[in-house]
Amino acid sequence: MAPFAGWDMPIQYEGILAEHTETRTACTAFDICHMGEFELKGPSAEADLERLLTQSISSLDVGRCRYGYLLNDAGGVLDDLTCYRMDDDRFMLVVNAATCERDSGWIRQHLSDDTMFTDLSSAMGKIDIQGPTSRRKMEAILGAPLPDLKYFAFAEVQIMGDSCILSRTGYTGEWGYEIYCPWYATEELWNMFVKEGGIKPAGLGARDTLRLEVGYPLYGHELTEEATPVAASRGMFINMDKDFIGEKAVEKDLAEGTVQVMVGLKLDSKRAARTGDSVFTLGAAVSERPSGVVTSGSFAPSLGVAVAMAYIDESLASAGTQLEIDVRGNRLTAAVVDLPFYKDGTARKR
């Protein structure tokens, strides 16, 4: 167990590699109760969210969810989050644990008088079941079919008599679900899926290697308040056809480009680069200005080598560029590659 944003979090159960492989080849259960959930309700909720978030909200259908960013006035990323449309005038936001308090304050400051904000975080539990066999396994355990859900669609379902939200989303790159349940039902559901159902549990360690292999950003690493999301997303998850907070800075970054952009680096070794390691051009001395910095790095179990996400000078960002990473005084060679690193994820499969 390890402390994370005020929660005691399981880093691993059986072992990160075993949990990682189980998620890619079968399915696992993640205890994700630490994440925050807000409900926004009222006739102006859609317009408020349209202004607060970068993703399009007016075009979001009931039963669908969409990923995007919450920005400050300068365009810096306060959080990356998913917005669920529960009803015409009712939405749920799913936010990171570490940013939950700040998000709540910022969002409430920017709401219309007739929008009701409720922090559901402590009332809601969250269990993710992720992996290609998720549906089959869950249906076997529940003894009932699950609704057909497209990627980034959800349904309100009854599980063991409790009203839950079943969302076909996740943070692993694999087919699977995020289940939002009442807090009091969380342990019961966990026991049903894991202890009795035999789905292996996976911890934060595997969650990190899985998301890294598919190039998903982690708030505080790839995304920070210091910059707009443009260098990370290159315009994705941002709808420029509307007005939103931080729009000016985003527009400027999109028009002029950013000095550095986020890339994937595939190392030639199993030895990993870690957050904060400097990236250099081949043969550049350590005294020279680094060409970039690693934001996340690990051994990638599905690839058999180490990978990293890094911000590097835009001129070096094309796939195939050979670079060096200074890892505790050793130079490790790496190549810029297209994301995701792991291309066989089943998340989008029908």
Next chain:
Amino acid sequence: MQIDKSCRYTSTHEWVRVEGDEVVVGISDFAQNQLSDITYVELPSVGDTLSAQDEVAVVESVKAASDIYAPIGGTVTEINDRLADEPEIINSDPYEEGWLFRMKPIDESDVEDLLDASQYESQLPSE
């Protein structure tokens, strides 16, 4: 958790076993368990001369990289070549197959100054 009684230990979780006029060095079961899945090991070269507490190797897991320190002074005589392809044997068998390197001590009696098994056990955090 296992603590091999035939070994001496350091507070940084290396073990040392005397074999003839050489010593074998590895990391303890506690250390491998803390590191979890080991993915990469950087070993010294045969012939390297070390002082006690020199950084001599790096053991890296999915979670983090950890420095390994020379428990005593000496010269490296052999490294465990299997670790290049099978670093996970440190996890599965830290005291036997997962040894890191052998060295010829400058002064064999330095081993006596290291922690014995019960001293090492008593300084581990209780779970």
